[in-house]
Amino acid sequence: MEGQDLTKGSIRKELWSLAWPMMLSVFFYTLYNLVDAFWVSKLSAEAIAAVSISQITLFVMISVGFGITVGSGVIMSMHIGAKDQQEAERVLGQSFVLAAIAGVIFGTIAIIFRRELLIASGANGLIFEPALEYFTITAGGSLLFFILITIMFAFNAQGDTFGLTKLFAVSTLINTIIDPLLIFGWLGFPRLGISGAAVSTLISQAIFIVIALRSLSSKHRKVRFHFRNLSFKWQSVKKVLNIGIPAAFTQVIFPLGLAALTFITTLSFLEPGAIAFSLGFRIEFFAFLPAAGFGFGAMAMIGQNIGAGNIERAKEAFHKALKYGFLCAAGLGVFAALFATNIINIFTEDPIVTQYARLYMWTVALSYGFLAAMLIEANAFQAIGRSWPGFWILLLKFAGIALPLSYVLTQIFNFPIISIWLSIIAGNVIASGIGYIWISRTMNKFRIKDAPVHAPIH
Structure with a gap:
């Protein structure tokens, strides 16, 4: 079975087995931004400044995403510990619905007020237009990010941080390969400039989600993802939001x-x-x-x-x-x-x-x-x-x-x-x-x- 029963065994060994893959996962996720920054810096000084300024507001999105989805992970882990597989799977399905709602709301607000948000972050002059270009695409993909973070906590709740690390490694590798192709138009790909960095990140996140959902649906999982559990039960959502x-x-x-x-x-x-x-x-x-x-x-x-x-x-x-x-x-x-x-x-x-x-x-x-x-x-x-x-x-x-x-x-x-x-x-x-x-x-x-x-x- 994929995942760990964390209610027995050596606490020291289990903590280390959870911790080091999670450290690598966070490191790989950070490489998304570093890879974007590296390739975009080859375009111009204005382009790299535009990405940096855009990420000020996007960091708030990351913070909100982590916060809201952490509640689902906590409730899920409690049900796993209680050996209530059915309820854990229902919370898993519901967490995706909640993430989708939050992602759509955040993305809509970010796109509607994108100019105001960028100006407040310090975008002006030659930086403003490329920042607007990058931010619009990235904010439009907020749904993908919120689902990705939900998956991260779903793996963590089951004690499968090593599986999560492999997903982030593959996703980061894909982003590293696609980035220059779309930014500079290599190998016959369209030259998208700064937009290419944003698009490649969304593509790699989408691939991450597809592979992860397949893994979460595996019969080898203690807690599996089922489409029938994509529901919204307020009493349960309230518990998640009280934490999130x-x-x-x-x-x-x-x-x-x-x-x-x-x-x-x-x-x-x-x-x-x-x-x-x-x-x-x-x-x-x-x-x-x-x-x-x-x-x-x-x-x-x-x-x-x-x-x-x-x-x-x-x-x-x-x-x-x-x-x-x-x-x-x-x-x-x-x-x-x-x-x-x-x-x-x-x-x-x-x-x-x-x-x-x-x-x-x-x-x-x-x-x-x-x-x-x-x-x-x-x-x-x-x-x-x-x-x-x-x-x-x-x-x-x-x-x-x-x-x-x-x-x-x-x-x-x-x-x-x-x-x-x-x-x-x-x-x-x-x-x-x-x-x-x-x-x-x-x-x-x-x-x-x-x-x-x-x-x-x-």
């Missing part, structure tokens, strides 16, 4: 918080400061890999064990996921700090940007473990059906600590740029610490009857 809506808000906090920090950095340190911060955050992506791997792994394990009525095993899964995620991210942070200059010189040779970015790596990188812990804590709250605490933890990091502290230190006391970097560290450490106390107390008080899915009580 606050999770979506939680996801949106990150791009908004980063934009606000960039603005504050620019006030005193102008373009070099903003570039250094952007560079530092891009490198910080690697700290998100352990957070995603162990966070989503913990989500599946906690969900299945809550469904099976095994709260103690769910608690143990959380604590081990937190430990492994923290140590992996902290290790990456130490590596980034030790080789800061070498890493930064790959991207820039500007002396001021290098100086600012090096300070970032020597300080913020050492808090990567706390950043990963904070995200895993938010995932654990979602896994037990309570997403709002994760929202408040991330809001505390940005609005409660990092933003006001960095503003006061630089604008009122005129401290150097390192004060912003230290404010970010304070946000990571304090928010993750409060998050740990909160989730630990919540799980200690948690009872089976508190779960969205009422599993048998042992």
Whole structure:
């Protein structure tokens, strides 16, 4: 059978078997944008700027997509743990309906207001038209993206993250091959320019979905996809949205918080400061890999064990996921700090940007473990059906600590740029610490009857 029964066996082995393929999946998904950026950069500077600006708004779509669909994955994993295959399959079918509705709504709004959204993102002059061209096609394919994310959580709920990795690897390879063919018109294909990058991404996503649905329909699956389960039952959808809506808000906090920090950095340190911060955050992506791997792994394990009525095993899964995620991210942070200059010189040779970015790596990188812990804590709250605490933890990091502290230190006391970097560290450490106390107390008080899915009580 494809997938894992996460209610028994070694927690350590199961967490690692879930985590490393999920890390690879997230990495492969990120390559979509990197491949687009690489080939589009060969067109013109305006073209690559257009893609970058378009992706500001599209990142919000990604955040909303992750947030809404995470609820389906949590509810599904609980039914799997409760050995209720029929209900798990019904939730799976319903999750596609919900994703389709959300994708159509988001895509329609994005296309109607595409000019306003791009202007708000900073598109102007020679950048505006190519940005509009790229954004219109990508936003028009929102339906595909929302279904893709639903599939991602469906595989995760069943403990089949390795199957997911293979899908992302194939899809990314297809995108890498098709991109230059459609952008430059090679081998007789039409030359679509910047539109070719958007079209190739949609094609690769469509192929991903077709292969994934075939896999989910396989008789070897514990939980199978059936067209007859494409339904909409409000009582069940309500459970999904109770988890998904606050999770979506939680996801949106990150791009908004980063934009606000960039603005504050620019006030005193102008373009070099903003570039250094952007560079530092891009490198910080690697700290998100352990957070995603162990966070989503913990989500599946906690969900299945809550469904099976095994709260103690769910608690143990959380604590081990937190430990492994923290140590992996902290290790990456130490590596980034030790080789800061070498890493930064790959991207820039500007002396001021290098100086600012090096300070970032020597300080913020050492808090990567706390950043990963904070995200895993938010995932654990979602896994037990309570997403709002994760929202408040991330809001505390940005609005409660990092933003006001960095503003006061630089604008009122005129401290150097390192004060912003230290404010970010304070946000990571304090928010993750409060998050740990909160989730630990919540799980200690948690009872089976508190779960969205009422599993048998042992």
